[in-house]
Amino acid sequence: MSELAPVKIGIVSVSDRASSGVYEDKGLPALQEWLTSALKNPIEFVPRLIPDEQPLISATLIELVDAGCSLVLTTGGTGPAPRDVTPDATLAVADKEMPGFGEQMRQISLRFVPTAILSRQTAVVRGQCLIVNLPGQPKAIAETLAGVAGVAGEPIVPGIFAAVPYCIDLIGGPYLETHEAVCNAFRPKSAVRLANTGD
Numbered sequence: 001m002s003e004l005a006p007v008k009i010g011i012v013s014v015s016d017r018a019s020s021g022v023y024e025d026k027g028l029p030a031l032q033e034w035l036t037s038a039l040k041n042p043i044e045f046v047p048r049l050i051p052d053e054q055p056l057i058s059a060t061l062i063e064l065v066d067a068g069c070s071l072v073l074t075t076g077g078t079g080p081a082p083r084d085v086t087p088d089a090t091l092a093v094a095d096k097e098m099p100g101f102g103e104q105m106r107q108i109s110l111r112f113v114p115t116a117i118l119s120r121q122t123a124v125v126r127g128q129c130l131i132v133n134l135p136g137q138p139k140a141i142a143e144t145l146a147g148v149a150g151v152a153g154e155p156i157v158p159g160i161f162a163a164v165p166y167c168i169d170l171i172g173g174p175y176l177e178t179h180e181a182v183c184n185a186f187r188p189k190s191a192v193r194l195a196n197t198g199d
């Protein structure tokens with residue numbers, strides 16, 4: 001039996017077309033698959049598939065934080081188009097803005113697409129929850145969470161998830177541990193607790 005604390009994670013796919021059935025949503029499965037492969041903790045996912053409506057996005061984020069999520073990841077709606085309003089809806093529910101996440105994701109994404117600078121993605125803390133916006137392209141989910149590695153697996157640009165466990169420590173959430181082969185999470189030495197599961 002795992003001794004690691006369970007974690008509740010909200011996953012929110014923001015897409016007019018996926019939410020209305022024009023195409024199949026690939027955002028929620030991609031988020032769930034990557035997080036399951038990266039985290040050792042037992043995860044309870046709380047999924048939501050919603051259209052690009054700013055009040056609904058904000059209300060969904062508040063609902064997930066109130067439900068006890070320590071982390072909420074959104075995908076989609078971060079670009080400049082009129083209906084791309086996920087960052088605005090996220091900032092509207094923020095206690096604190098965490099701009100480093102967006103800066104890092106744009107650095108990572110520039111390795112994949114020159115249009116990475118079009119993403120307004122950000123992150124915020126609300127209560128004891130970290131909310132992070134990821135781009136809508138399903139393949140961008142793993143790219144931004146995991147980062148860019150060289151041929152020998154050496155990190156070239158660290159993925160943003162490396163900083164997520166320590167951020168969640170700092171806001172009072174559960175102690176998260178990652179599988180190093182997927183994500184090498186970083187904490188200052190003073191914040192590292194004794195490992196209680198093996199890989």
Ligand SMILES: Nc1ncnc2c1ncn2[C@@H]1O[C@H](COP(=O)(O)OP(=O)(O)OP(=O)(O)O)[C@@H](O)[C@H]1O
Pocket residue numbers: 013014015016017018023024025026027028052076077078079081084135136137138
């Ligand atoms: N949830 C999703 N599932 C599958 N593919 C998606 C999803 N979201 C986005 N995509 C793909 O990524 C592209 C860019 O995503 P973006 O969020 O800009 O979509 P969009 O043009 O705003 O349209 P929509 O909100 O209807 O998904 C989309 O055109 C689509 O091909």
Ligand SMILES: Nc1nc2c(c(=O)[nH]1)N[C@H]1C(S)=C(S)[C@@H](COP(=O)(O)O)O[C@H]1N2
Pocket residue numbers: 075076077078079080084108109112113115116117118119120134135136137139140141143144
């Ligand atoms: N890693 C990664 N980041 C990416 C992309 C991508 O394909 N991969 N697409 C970019 C593009 S084309 C746009 S317009 C912005 C915003 O996308 P969104 O509106 O789907 O969130 O994300 C950018 N970031």
